[in-house]
Amino acid sequence: MKKKKFKRISLAGLAFSALLVLSACTQKGVTGKSTGLWNQIVFGFAQIIHWLSFGGSIGLGIILITLIIRAALMPLMNLQIKSSQKTQELQPQIKALQAQFPGKDMESRRQLQDATQKLYAENKVNPYAGCFPVLLQMPFLWALYQALVNVDFVKIWNVPTKFFWLDLTVKDTTFVLPILAAVFTFLSSYLMMKSAPERNSMTLGMTIAMPFFIFFMAMNFSAGVSLYWVISNAFQVFQTMVIANPWKIIAARDAKQQAVIDKEKARERALKKAKKK
Numbered sequence: 133m134k135k136k137k138f139k140r141i142s143l144a145g146l147a148f149s150a151l152l153v154l155s156a157c158t159q160k161g162v163t164g165k166s167t168g169l170w171n172q173i174v175f176g177f178a179q180i181i182h183w184l185s186f187g188g189s190i191g192l193g194i195i196l197i198t199l200i201i202r203a204a205l206m207p208l209m210n211l212q213i214k215s216s217q218k219t220q221e222l223q224p225q226i227k228a229l230q231a232q233f234p235g236k237d238m239e240s241r242r243q244l245q246d247a248t249q250k251l252y253a254e255n256k257v258n259p260y261a262g263c264f265p266v267l268l269q270m271p272f273l274w275a276l277y278q279a280l281v282n283v284d285f286v287k288i289w290n291v292p293t294k295f296f297w298l299d300l301t302v303k304d305t306t307f308v309l310p311i312l313a314a315v316f317t318f319l320s321s322y323l324m325m326k327s328a329p330e331r332n333s334m335t336l337g338m339t340i341a342m343p344f345f346i347f348f349m350a351m352n353f354s355a356g357v358s359l360y361w362v363i364s365n366a367f368q369v370f371q372t373m374v375i376a377n378p379w380k381i382i383a384a385r386d387a388k389q390q391a392v393i394d395k396e397k398a399r400e401r402a403l404k405k406a407k408k409k
Contacts, residue, residue, distance in 0.1 A: 198363040304350070
């Protein structure tokens with residue numbers, strides 16, 4: 133089990149390290165003349181935003197590219213969510229195995245690891261399958277974020293930056309976008325947590341802490357970046373309701389448990405009738 137946790141931490145560390153490298157490679161004031169492959173990718177995303185800014189509305193361009201990228205990545209998110217659900221469903225059985233092999237010696241750990249791997253194999257679950265879709269999505273989402281932060285749309289294309297009451301190049305002093313970004317972040321995490329058969333303190337802590345983190349980040353970034361976070365997290369809420377509606381999952385789980393109970397009761401009734409005869 134510790135080896136699996138180490139692998140997950142290694143994957144997360146690798147992804148974080150990659151983001152740091154990409155951040156270091158990205159310059160402020162990226163243009164079409166900027167050197168470096170990553171800078172050109174970032175500028176390419178900025179060009180797409182500009183092309184999608186119908187009627188000169190850069191806000192519309194941000195909304196459309198966010199929706200397009202999120203929709204294109206939806207199959208990967210589907211894989212991630214389904215894999216996460218399968219792993220969550222096995223948590224009660226994994227805890228039972230941990231209780232069965234509580235020892236800290238090497239032999240007990242080996243038995244626990246073998247039993248856990250057997251459980252995963254029997255249920256056709258790969259506990260790492262949910263990590264790879266996340267890693268594949270990150271470059272696209274990070275390039276879009278970097279385009280909003282490091283490309284000067286006004287200087288390059290002389291586009292108007294007004295979107296409704298907002299100036300997308302400065303902070304949203306009305307706090308509307310930071311609040312919406314926090315609300316959709318919470319809803320996205322809450323919906324995923326609600327369908328879990330068991331909840332741990334780490335998941336609960338992240339569900340509570342992340343909205344505050346996003347709110348304070350959105351307060352200090354330009355309204356254009358905040359708009360991206362709002363649309364991205366709102367789409368994630370929609371996506372979760374379509375792919376992994378927690379109320380449907382809970383209802384299906386309850387129905388499955390009830391079917392097992394009904395089957396056991398039917399067996400007991402049959403045994404009683406057989407004894408009477």
